Amino acid sequence: MFPAFVRSINDDLQKVEMRLLNLTTTVNHNLKKCQGCLLCICVCPKDAISRGPIGATARGDPVNPPLARILIDQNKCSFCGTCDVMCPYGALYLLINGEHKIQLVDEHALPTLKYEEKESPRLDFKARKYCEGEIKVNPEKCPGGCSTCALVCPMEAITIPKAEKGWERLPKTVVDKDKCILCGTCVAACPTEGAIEMHRTKVNYEGEFTEPFWPNIVKKLTTPLKSGISIKKQIELKE
Amino acid sequence: MQTDIEEEAQEVRVYRPRVNMRLCIGCGDCVVACPINKKGDLSIDKEKTILTIKNGALSIENAHLCDGCGICIEACLPKAIYIEFPYSEAK
Numbered sequence: 001m002f003p004a005f006v007r008s009i010n011d012d013l014q015k016v017e018m019r020l021l022n023l024t025t026t027v028n029h030n031l032k033k034c035q036g037c038l039l040c041i042c043v044c045p046k047d048a049i050s051r052g053p054i055g056a057t058a059r060g061d062p063v064n065p066p067l068a069r070i071l072i073d074q075n076k077c078s079f080c081g082t083c084d085v086m087c088p089y090g091a092l093y094l095l096i097n098g099e100h101k102i103q104l105v106d107e108h109a110l111p112t113l114k115y116e117e118k119e120s121p122r123l124d125f126k127a128r129k130y131c132e133g134e135i136k137v138n139p140e141k142c143p144g145g146c147s148t149c150a151l152v153c154p155m156e157a158i159t160i161p162k163a164e165k166g167w168e169r170l171p172k173t174v175v176d177k178d179k180c181i182l183c184g185t186c187v188a189a190c191p192t193e194g195a196i197e198m199h200r201t202k203v204n205y206e207g208e209f210t211e212p213f214w215p216n217i218v219k220k221l222t223t224p225l226k227s228g229i230s231i232k233k234q235i236e237l238k239e
Numbered sequence: 240m241q242t243d244i245e246e247e248a249q250e251v252r253v254y255r256p257r258v259n260m261r262l263c264i265g266c267g268d269c270v271v272a273c274p275i276n277k278k279g280d281l282s283i284d285k286e287k288t289i290l291t292i293k294n295g296a297l298s299i300e301n302a303h304l305c306d307g308c309g310i311c312i313e314a315c316l317p318k319a320i321y322i323e324f325p326y327s328e329a330k
Contacts, residue, residue: 009325050253051253052254052307052324052325053254053305053306053308053309053322054307054308055307055309055310056308056309056312056322057307057309058309059308059309059310059312059313060309061309061322067254067322067324068324071253143274145272146308148274148308148310189306189308191275191306192274
């Protein structure tokens with residue numbers, strides 16, 4: 001059947017490919033760069049991306065190593081490149097016949113994002129921050145002891161303080177708001193319902209865009225999110 | 240307390256935790272470590288429990304609730320637990 005859709009996962013690349021005559025379009029997902037923030041799930045217009053085991057990927061599975069933080073459905077993907085533009089870590093990229101080219105940007109359907117680049121000791125590249133908003137940790141809901149949020153945070157904004165003296169009572173988690181880029185990795189990875197809440201209030205962009213494609217994406221991005229509940233369902237229910 | 244939103248919020252997960260019965264020694268470390276087992280107010284709800292020890296070995300129920308944090312893999316000494324990814328219902 002034409003076109004042919006193929007998905008393959010190897011050690012550091014997940015590849016979704018569409019082949020039609022001499023045209024090969026691929027969405028490449030770099031497993032090493034991807035941090036599992038699930039921002040791509042929020043922005044994907046075709047609902048083609050599913051959540052993978054985020055914490056287990058960060059910890060590493062010795063029995064079944066090729067784990068990925070997201071799974072792209074090759075039959076749902078429309079190869080538009082929205083995830084390529086929006087990914088804060090540059091993990092997703094769209095190639096048409098080997099060239100990096102996004103039609104949505106060329107035709108001004110998506111505006112230019114105004115972002116600041118931030119460095120982190122954990123990353124060997126720079127992460128982009130283009131959202132503004134708030135992040136809140138509810139310590140009374142956190143059962144404690146799993147420390148997945150501190151493990152997965154790519155910017156090292158969440159830390160779990162250790163008491164030096166036995167009688168000290170410290171908060172379970174501390175968020176450094178200057179380091180946080182509001183990607184949402186902690187919200188995606190936290191298994192407890194409502195322990196972390198995040199609300200992106202503003203997306204910084206400039207330039208022209210088309211209605212209603214881009215306003216829909218902004219609306220999805222600015223939905224308040226809670227941990228422990230499916231992000232897809234939270235976005236759908238709010239619409 | 241369960242609202243309609245919480246009931247609807249079960250998404251189709253693309254991975255499942257699995258246990259290798261040849262290696263499992265039934266120690267129960269993973270049962271204690273799993274954060275879904277002791278959700279919220281530390282009470283145990285049977286419908287929301289993923290890992291239980293039955294007849295001396297680990298049994299996995301409600302696998303669709305697994306959040307994929309990987310604590311059980313780390314806690315397991317004989318490396319009996321692994322995650323199947325990508326998992327498909329059709330298999």
